[in-house]
Amino acid sequence: MPSMTEAVPLPWVLTLAGALFCVGLFGALSRRNTVGILLGIELMLNAVNINLVAFWRYLEPNVVAGQTFALFIITVAAAEAAIGLAMIIAIYRARQTVNADEVDSLRG
């Protein structure tokens, strides 16, 4: 059965993950909108997941550690998204803005 390991070298996959991570990083750094920052972070988490799955597939296909870690990351990402968006909504309610530059006071 032909598989990905024979068809695509591992560095390609890792490069893809690295590129995705960098794009996500750019998004997280450059966006003014807090939701936009959250989108960048989600992209970065996905890049990490690709890495984990690639390592699992290419190096240790019989051990589920890679997939398990990826699943934990997905869990954490979901929790993070929920909390982050709840915070954004709370901030919006208090300040009528979602712009990160304008949220510069520690007092809610």
Added chain:
Amino acid sequence: MNTLITILFVVFAAFILASAIMTVTVKNIVHAALWLISSFFGVGALYLLMEAEFLGVAQVLIYVGAVSILILFAIMLTRDLEGSQNRQLTPRWWIALIVPAALFGLLIVPTVMTYAWQLPPPPAGQSPAISGAQQIGTAFMREYLLPFEVAAILLLVAMIGAIVIAFEERERRRRVLTLAEQVRLRRQQRQPAPLPEPAATAIQASEATGGES
């Protein structure tokens, strides 16, 4: 068959990266979220290509089905009134461009390309069964039981936390502002009265309107 997989990989990779780039550059935040969804889809397809069926499906279920819906909801609940006309990027966005580009070009690519990966030799004859959903389940119940429980508690705490943060108590709940009122409020915040601290003005303004209604 290998050619097909290579082509598929390249297509998926291009799709993921293009979607990701659109996500971070596009002006409209809803469009950004939609591009993010398509990027998630690409990643899920990549998982399937890597024969991680469970993970691919979980990716679609959690990211596309839940997280992105959550994001869309949040965007629509916090609609930025005049936001689409404004700049979406920070003033010094080029610094934010240089850092990841440098990270990618100087660190990631050289490392990944030059490191000697000790890949296992291709299996002779019948390839061994790779771990699937059943193995993952077993692993969660055996080796990773503690992290599994911790993740469950994390989710519970996150759920409660999200509710607590986003919940408005009834007596604090204000009347929903009309569009005109919101625009007026925004304008007040944009052009603060000649007071020393703009932040304080904003707070006062919001409190003032809160008291009115």
Added chain:
Amino acid sequence: MTDILRSWIGGALPDWVIVLIAYLLVTTIVLFYAVGNFIMMVWAERRVVARMQDRLGPNRVGPAGLLQPIADAVKMFTKEDIVPRSADQWVHLLAPIVSLAPVAMMLAVIPWGRGWEPIDLNVALLYIVAVSAVSGVGLMMAGWGSNNKFALLGAMRAVAQLVSYEIPAVTALLTVVILAGGMSLLELPYMQAGVPLMGATILCGDAAGCSPSLYTTVTSFPGSPGEPVQALDLGLGWWVFTPVGLLGFIVFFIAALAEGERTPFDIPEADSEIVAGYMTEYSGMKFATFYIAQYILNFALSALAATAFLGGWQGPGVAALANMGGPWVHVAAALSAFYLLAKIWVLFFVMIWLRGAFPRLRVDQLMDFAWKLLLPLALVNIVSASLMVGLTQWTSAQWGGLLSLDGFAPWQRQLIAILVTAIINIAAAYWILSINQRPTQEEWIEEELVVAS
């Protein structure tokens, strides 16, 4: 299909081309099957609901109005495609596609007949749940892209409803996963062989005297792990006949109604309140795409409910015909496909029936129903399902010495399991219903007084 194609044109083309052609063919067949059913469902819905309202329904186009859907399709094709000027053109265009595509993808993993499975995916159940969640994005795009407040409200309602009811639906499907020990849909019909209530637990006494038309080979029994045994098979050992399956089926079917936006739960497109919900700004073919997506979703969810709880293609005579071998296997496959189709249509009839009978829920009632009634029932049902598996299949070693049922015959263990789960489920249902009971008038008044003070 791949193998057939290989034997026909093997060698002439590269192997991956053959695989591609085979998948394309299967996809085409499945989509045609679904769309054909969609057409008949539109017709049947209109006719049946008309009879329920003492009317006749469409009866002018073709015999008994059978060509009505085609007339509708012609109308839809020739209608002007209107896009509001302030709408987001691309999002508006893509939304119907995004809502139809995942629904069509659901069809890929359902076993349509004995040996007629498009794809054997070992996480099929999870796949279906995941893919059906995607259509929410399409609805959100439609609501947002239309730039219309009714559309946006409808989309918000639709997505909130979809997300809420996914949880009871998935929890109900978990009982199936527990009973089957896996998420592959392919195995489910085989596991639901046997006789009602008892399943395939009534074994043949002596191996020689068992007629192959009545007995079938099963392997998963605690007494004889791995060893095939002959069990009485009428093709009726559907899980819906057991207490666990019944509760799971009810919960899943109600949740499926909500996911498919069928009438008691058609809040997202409540035409008396918000025009047509997220479809408000759509006309012509785009509207038709939403329409198709909705009906095919109903079709796929009915198929899933039938496969998971009603035995799928399993039915009397299928195993017997298959045991005869030779060309009879194909007859068995056709019969099994007919059984599945019949079950889907019965479920669809029930959907129409509910539509004819019940008014629309309010949003708060909708949420209450999902979170206060369906979800607790489904959670209790998971416990019951675990007990069912434990009582029928575990050895005393697996029980850790707490319980030893090794001495009992399979049918005795099945009986014990059914009794235990029935008691649990009935007690739980009674309790949950009683705590959800509407307060009496006096209680209402008291509550009002408390609130007022």
Added chain:
Amino acid sequence: MTTEIQTEPTEVQTTRGGVYVIDRSRPRLRAGQGLLTGLDVVFRHFRDALTRKLEKPSQQTGVFTVQYPEERLKLPEAFRNFPILLYDDETGHELCTSCFQCQRICPPQVIHMTQARDPSTGKPVPAVAEFLIEYDACMSCGLCAEVCPFDAIKMDHEFEYSTDVHGGLTINKEALNRPISYYEKIAPSFWAEVKDSAMKKLQGNMKRRPDLIGVAPQMVEKIRAKRAESAAAQAPAPASATPDAAPADKAARLAAARARAAEKTAAEASAEPVSESTPADKAARLAAIRAANAAKKTDEGATEAPAPTGGAPTDKAARLAAIRAANAAKKSAEGADAASAPPAAEAPAPTTGDAPTDKAARLAAIRAANAAKKAAAQNDGSEE
């Protein structure tokens, strides 16, 4: 599956107006029982709709659909759609006298009419010349039918007027006309109520309508043909001159003979210049009708029935007049048993050649009628 809602004994009272007052004490419903009851009800409707048709109001289930073009409901008598005009089946006379009541009352003002005029005198006649209703703007209020003092306008049951030609819904008199028998068919009891007075009024009006004015346009030919037919039947009768005829018959024959003589003179007179042939013809016919009417009134009056004047250029008209006179005479003769009253001797003999114009003819006819009336009055008086 039949689920009964278990309620505590409910008290059903019928108060005035047939309003049901139901005291629903707290129903003891199990969870979901109401839902099941609903399903049961719907399923019974479904089942019955497959098997039977709803026919009686007391029946609660079954298909009530009427497959319209093939099946039709019997419309109630009081159903009304658009107004129509009635005319008498036998005489072809319209009931309408163009009193303009309907035109005045019509809320959307879609009724338009012109009154008929006597072409010779130019005086209005109690008949309608043209009658237009714009069906496309009619609101089917039925006020025109309510207000009509002659029961000439009624509301029709016909409702299939769909068209894509808007102007085609302006309906003229010919299309509006319906025989009384048609209305009697769709609304028998309504017609029975008004029949007598309507017919009586019609009789009165017909007398004031000269010639064929007031006859429904589509009936004109028919009536004419009928008259010609009866004329053909009557014409040989005076010629045969059955001897056993009553003396009154003689008078009738005399009248016929005179008429024939008049005809001859008319033929002679035709040499004289006549400006228009048709009005003259009409006038002649008119005269004949008047004469006939007058003769009817008198018992014996037809003896001196005025022969049509020479103004009539065509022999046909003259013959017709003669026949009418003869008929009238015959009728009156049958009625007059005693014949004691003095004949309408004063009735001036028609001037034959001196008044060639139709005016003269009409004058003669009027005089004849007056004379006949007078005679009749005398007759009445003497009888008393």
